[in-house]
Amino acid sequence: MMKFEVTILGSSSATPVFNRNPSAQLLNCNEKCYLIDCGEGTQQQLAKFNLKAARIDYIFISHLHGDHYFGLIGLLSSLHLNGRIKPMQIFGPKALLEILEIQFKYSDTVLRYPIEFFPIEADEPKLIFENSDLTVKTIVLNHRIPTTGFLFQQKKRQRKLIKDKAENVPMAYYTALKKGMDVELPDGEILRSEDYTVAADAPRSYAYCSDTLFDESYLPTIMGCDTLYHEATFMHDLLDRARETHHTTAQQAAEVANIIGAKKLLIGHFSSRYKTLQMLFEEAQAGFENTELAVEGRTFQL
Amino acid sequence: MMKFEVTILGSSSATPVFNRNPSAQLLNCNEKCYLIDCGEGTQQQLAKFNLKAARIDYIFISHLHGDHYFGLIGLLSSLHLNGRIKPMQIFGPKALLEILEIQFKYSDTVLRYPIEFFPIEADEPKLIFENSDLTVKTIVLNHRIPTTGFLFQQKKRQRKLIKDKAENVPMAYYTALKKGMDVELPDGEILRSEDYTVAADAPRSYAYCSDTLFDESYLPTIMGCDTLYHEATFMHDLLDRARETHHTTAQQAAEVANIIGAKKLLIGHFSSRYKTLQMLFEEAQAGFENTELAVEGRTFQL
Incomplete structure (x- = not known):
């Protein structure tokens, strides 16, 4: 069976706390590696879990809040210093390239490898990437700044x-x-x-919904996906706070999983107010049985 | 006796490896906290060693190679999110402010606290800061891009x-x-x-020499200082490599300590080629007896 799994590198929202790092996930599909978001310390997290940064060929950044990309410049710099020559494809908001380039400029760094940058607009769901294994589509989320999630869909395989x-x-x-x-x-x-x-394994899909207000706008894009990662920043007693900050509660994350008919729900992006996560887990699981905590170091088969 | 101590938060050069983080140190002088350089993951390191980021009021950045500042944007963002309102004074190369501002702009962040930015030019040693406890002077180092170290000198105290x-x-x-x-x-x-x-304790001094070719140009600035932190990226058998990359060997760091008459030498900024540091330590100590490894989590009385 083709490998299709995701390893969680960070599960914290906004700031790193309680040994929870900001958002980052490593997707492995058929031994190709896709990094999804890259909060500060992602390269240290990769090392901690014995994952080789050099194997990453594609990076997807959901939006320009720092907890989703502050680790990118360090990761790219280290790859350069470690001798990378193969290209890196980066998908993210247009300004991300400007942010990277200004830092390379002032450190007088000319990367040994090419960055191929694909700007993402968060206006409508789009196919942004395709290879022989999978396609990637954007999920237009509803956050305080332009934000997209990513839907990874394996291709139908030949018999x-x-x-x-x-x-x-x-x-x-x-x-x-x-x-x-x-x-x-x-x-x-x-x-x-x-x-x-004989028929090949059914293609599987993974939706990554990083930061969003719970609303119906993005549900059609992820309808029927197998595994849903959804942020669950707050418990539902803080619904007002969730709305105000354009985030989701654990109960709402479960609701999304139910509506789209997901087989599994991973929740993450936990507020720093929660020292332990058991209550968030229980709240989501009460609404959607097959829920897991997307915490550092865990790998999920998709 | 007035507190005057430094805690090492990172000791790695270029890239984080073997649980060594990139450069950062926290200086505490009379319960005021000064951060010196801020590599990626510095805020996580502060948390790990139970040091409160909120207590930092002054930040000094030696130069714009990423291993010395990539953690700054994350630290400043977290302080904002955690409700800081008191000003932060930042001293560093002029372009640093541009790099910070572009990232705040695209994350739509208006900091709740003021940043007071003091651009440093690496042309000649200058007094850049002074309060009732100490003065800070720049040390003009010889690196691939404009780089300054920092000399912290306690003031003479009243009897x-x-x-x-x-x-x-x-x-x-x-x-x-x-x-x-x-x-x-x-x-x-x-x-x-x-x-x-009775006479007060003699004022003490701490010189931070981050990244530099070993040469005589910066020695007058740090002459007679009590504790010298000096980079020692390589062993002396890699002298050619050290020269080529504008770095120093452990043997040379000891030589600097001898020439300036330091009482103690701290070495750091170790190349990722050294999995263990014992040989670097021994090489420096052979030249200067009172040498210590400036490794993560160690606190030195200055």
């Missing part, structure tokens, strides 16, 4: 050959059979795809 | 009253006696300062 049966078939027909097409041999015999192949 | 003797003297004369002046009473009696007071 897999049944080895024992396929070895009697000329290889020229494999591609068609794997695509689900039946094949007619020169002698008129029909090879039916379903006799020679 | 201290000997309590038992002073209680028979009208308080109106205390000030003069503490200043070392003899006093004539109306009846002609002479009160000699040395009979009623």
